Amino acid sequence: MKKFLAVILAVMLSLTLVACGDNANGDDVKSEGVMTYDEYVAAALDSEVVVETYVQAKQSWWEDKATVYTQDKDGAYFLYNMACSEEDYAKLTKGTKIKVTGYKSEWSGEVEIIDATFEIVDGNYVADALDVTSMLGTDDLIKHQNEFVAFKGMTVEASKDADGNDVAFLYNDDGSGQDGSDLYFNVSLNGQTYTFTVESYLCDNTTEVYSAVKNLSIGDKIDLEGFLYWYNGVNPHITAVSAAK
Numbered sequence: 001m002k003k004f005l006a007v008i009l010a011v012m013l014s015l016t017l018v019a020c021g022d023n024a025n026g027d028d029v030k031s032e033g034v035m036t037y038d039e040y041v042a043a044a045l046d047s048e049v050v051v052e053t054y055v056q057a058k059q060s061w062w063e064d065k066a067t068v069y070t071q072d073k074d075g076a077y078f079l080y081n082m083a084c085s086e087e088d089y090a091k092l093t094k095g096t097k098i099k100v101t102g103y104k105s106e107w108s109g110e111v112e113i114i115d116a117t118f119e120i121v122d123g124n125y126v127a128d129a130l131d132v133t134s135m136l137g138t139d140d141l142i143k144h145q146n147e148f149v150a151f152k153g154m155t156v157e158a159s160k161d162a163d164g165n166d167v168a169f170l171y172n173d174d175g176s177g178q179d180g181s182d183l184y185f186n187v188s189l190n191g192q193t194y195t196f197t198v199e200s201y202l203c204d205n206t207t208e209v210y211s212a213v214k215n216l217s218i219g220d221k222i223d224l225e226g227f228l229y230w231y232n233g234v235n236p237h238i239t240a241v242s243a244a245k
Contacts, residue, residue, distance in 0.1 A: 030052055031052060031121075033050055034050050034052050034099065035049060035050055035051050036074065037051075037072060037074035037075035038074070040075070040077070040104070041075070043104050044104070045104055045105060045106055046103060046105065047103065047104055048101070048102070048103055049100075049101075049102060049104045049113060050099070050100070050101045051077055051099075051100050051113070052072065052097065052098070052099050052100075052121065052123075053070040053071060053072050053076075053077045053097070053098060053100060054070055054071060054072060054095055054096065054097050054098070054123070054124070054125040054126070054127075055068055055069075055092045055093065055094055055095065055096045055097075055098065056069045056070055056071050056076075056095075056126070056127055056148055056227070057094065057202060057227065057239070058089070058092055058202075059199065059201050059202045060201040060202075061084065061086060061089045064083060064084060064085055064086070065081040065083060065084060066079070066081070066082050066084035066089050066092070067079065067080050067082070067201070068082060068092060069146065069202075069227045069237075070098070070100075071125075071127045071146070071147055071148060073125070073127075075144075075146075075147065076127075076144075076145065076146035076147040076148070076227075076228075077100070077112075077146065078110065078111070078112040078113065078146045078227075078229070079100060079102070079112070079113050079116055079118075080105075080112045080113065080114050081115075082100070082102065082113070082116040082118060083117050083118075088120075091120060094126055095125055095126045096120060096124065097120070097121050097122065097123030097124060097125065098118045098119065098120055098121065099118060099119050099121050100113060100116050100117070100118045101116060101117055101118070102114055102115050102116025103115050108230070108231050108232050109230040109231065109232055110145070110229060110230040110231060111145060111146075111230075127147070127148045128148075129148050129149055129150040129225045130144060130147055130149050130150065131149070131150045131151075131152060132144055132149045132150070132151065132228065133150070133151050133153065133154075136151070136189055136190075136192065136234070137189075137190070137192050141228070142230070142234075144228050145228055145229075145230055146227060146228055146229065146230075147227070147228050148225070148226075148227055148228075149225070149227070149228045149236065150223065150224065150225045151223065151224045151225075151236070152223050152244065152245075153189070153221060153223065153244045154187035154188065154189055154221070154222055154223070154224060154244070155187060155188045155189070155219065155221055156168055156185065156186070156187055156216050156218055156219060156220040156221075156222060157186040157187060157188045157193050157218065158186065158218050159175075159184065159185060159186050160175075161175045162174075162175045162176070166218060168185060168216040168217055168218050168220075169183050169184065169185040169213050169214065169216060170183070170184045170185070171183065171184075172184065173195075179205055180200060180204065180205045181200055182197055182198065182199055182200045183197065183198040183200075183210065183213045183214070184196075185197075185213055185216060187222070187224075194234060195235060196226070196235070196238050197229075197235055197236065197237055197238065198210055198213050198237070198238050199229075199237040202227075202239070203237075203238075203239055208240075209238060209239055209240050209241055212240075212242075213238070213241060216241075220243070221243070222241055222243060222244055223242050223243070223244050223245060224236070224238050224240065224241050225238070225239055225240040226238035226239045226240070227239070
């Protein structure tokens with residue numbers, strides 16, 4: 001009898017560990033009334049949406065509003081100006097699971113959740129960067145909008161400053177900024193050029209990625225990581241840059 005009970009307890013422990021492992025990887029079941037990612041994608045613009053997702057990075061907090069990059073195992077959600085106290089903003093550490101209620105919106109191609117509120121719930125998940133290099137220039141890329149992604153073997157291309165000179169990056173998209181402004185730079189793959197950004201609220205001029213982009217040279221081969229933001233086309237918010245491997 002004791003041996004039988006020991007076997008049963010071992011099986012129960014094994015199942016518990018599996019369940020915990022699934023939750024750590026974001027495989028938890030959605031709560032009642034919470035949309036799957038596919039249901040969120042299918043929802044009409046301006047409709048109310050309820051999602052459970054995990055904080056991946058915080059862009060900004062201002063006047064009790066937070067802008068946050070979040071993701072689950074199926075897709076990502078960009079939360080723009082979500083109602084959030086400064087105290088609660090400090091609690092939104094990387095991997096934190098939150099239940100969000102807001103409205104699905106679109107701005108210049110970027111699909112996001114606005115006018116949202118949230119509550120912190122049990123769970124933790126940090127996404128690995130998905131390599132989307134091969135998807136550049138294809139219709140598949142937008143399916144991963146707002147996800148944490150990687151680009152490999154990109155070539156730095158010239159941008160034109162206000163005087164018409166070739167430079168490796170610009171402060172702001174037109175070169176009108178200064179140190180501390182957003183950084184814009186061009187990279188290419190297979191003959192196509194794309195504009196990437198270091199969003200200064202997300203990664204300011206004290207961060208490694210900001211310094212790395214300022215030190216780029218035209219022709220450099222680089223690998224990048226960041227969030228697949230959209231602005232009139234693909235415009236990733238880059239969080240890491242390194243020499244191509």
